[in-house]
Amino acid sequence: MLFKNEMLRCYLIGGSQDTHHDPDEFLTKVEAAMQAGITAFQYREKGTSTLSKAKTLALGQQVRELATKYGVPLFVDDDLELAAAIKTDGIHVGQKDQRIEEVLAAVGDQLMVGYSCNTAAQVTHANQLNVDYIGTGPVFPTISKDDAGSALGVDRLADFVEQSAHPVVAIGGISLDNAGTTLTSGCAGLSMISMVLGADDVAGTVKKILELY
Numbered sequence: 001m002l003f004k005n006e007m008l009r010c011y012l013i014g015g016s017q018d019t020h021h022d023p024d025e026f027l028t029k030v031e032a033a034m035q036a037g038i039t040a041f042q043y044r045e046k047g048t049s050t051l052s053k054a055k056t057l058a059l060g061q062q063v064r065e066l067a068t069k070y071g072v073p074l075f076v077d078d079d080l081e082l083a084a085a086i087k088t089d090g091i092h093v094g095q096k097d098q099r100i101e102e103v104l105a106a107v108g109d110q111l112m113v114g115y116s117c118n119t120a121a122q123v124t125h126a127n128q129l130n131v132d133y134i135g136t137g138p139v140f141p142t143i144s145k146d147d148a149g150s151a152l153g154v155d156r157l158a159d160f161v162e163q164s165a166h167p168v169v170a171i172g173g174i175s176l177d178n179a180g181t182t183l184t185s186g187c188a189g190l191s192m193i194s195m196v197l198g199a200d201d202v203a204g205t206v207k208k209i210l211e212l213y
Contacts, residue, residue, distance in 0.1 A: 001089040003112045003132035007040045007073050008169040008189030010209045015045035016059065018197045023051070023059050029202050030063060034070035036206035038196075039189070041067060042092055042114075044077035060086040075114065080106055090114065092135065095122065104130060118152070120163060127165040135191060136160050138172020139182055142194075158185035176205065180212055 012033050019025040030041065043063050045056045060076070064086040067074035075090040076083045080103065083091045090112030093100050100115050107113060117123045117134040126134050141151050151173065152160075161168045167188035174182055174192050182190060190209060199205040 001073060001112065003090075005133075005167045005188045008133055008167060008187075008191070009039045009213055010037065010206060011040045011042065011169050011189055011191040012038045012196050012206075013042040013044050013077070013171070013191055013193050014197045015043060015047075015049055016051055017045070017047050017049040018193055021048075021050055023055075026059070026197070027062055027066070029197050031066050031070075032202040033196055033206050034066055034072045036203035037210055038072060038206055040073045040075060042075040042077055042191075043082075043086075043088070044092075044193075046077060057082065057085055064088070073112070075112070083107075083111065090132070092116070100126075100129060100131070114169075117160070117164075120160070123160050123163050127163075131166055133167045133169055133188070134164055135169050135171050136164075136187075137170055137191075139170050140173025140175075140178060142173040154181055154185050157182070157187060161186040176208055179209060183212060 016023045016026045019029055043060055045051055060082055073089045075092050076088045077092050092114040093103050094116040112132045114133050114135055115126050115131045117126050117136055138151050139157050157170055169189045169191045170182050170187040171191040174190050175195055179190055196202055196205050
């Protein structure tokens with residue numbers, strides 16, 4: 001699958017830890033989000049996840065089936081073995097994960113690759129790499145990732161967008177109240193976890209995000 005900037009418009013991230021550690025609730029909400037039109041999904045079974053490796057794989061296979069059914073590009077967070085096992089379309093690499101150069105060498109042109117960049121120096125480094133996009137944040141304070149760091153703010157996000165040679169997807173603390181303001185940075189799209197997976201109306205939330213474009 002070839003990367004397109006439009007994949008970043010409504011980029012949902014999550015795992016069972018984001019739905020009260022309930023895999024069934026997770027799958028139900030992910031399917032609702034895919035039906036509503038999310039433009040990409042990243043399977044991230046991490047942080048406080050209590051799933052075993054085998055259960056993580058099994059859940060990932062179910063996510064793969066949903067992504068195929070709804071035509072949604074599927075990424076996995078920092079796990080080449082899992083990416084191969086469930087045949088994802090891409091992989092996302094964080095600054096604290098496996099070295100990005102090693103991942104790029106391993107996947108060649110077989111997978112789309114995203115890379116987390118939260119400082120000007122990291123963006124400069126990414127500009128020298130053959131990644132497809134960078135994820136930048138947290139734009140606002142967030143509780144969805146315990147290692148997210150301090151908030152950048154929209155102005156600093158805009159600086160990174162201007163500096164980056166790659167499209168930027170914004171992440172961290174994004175809500176319906178600040179999503180429009182975030183897009184004024186020039187970022188290619190919005191990435192979210194709790195904004196969608198924690199919503200009572202998943203489909204309605206996704207549709208409101210898409211209406212911003």
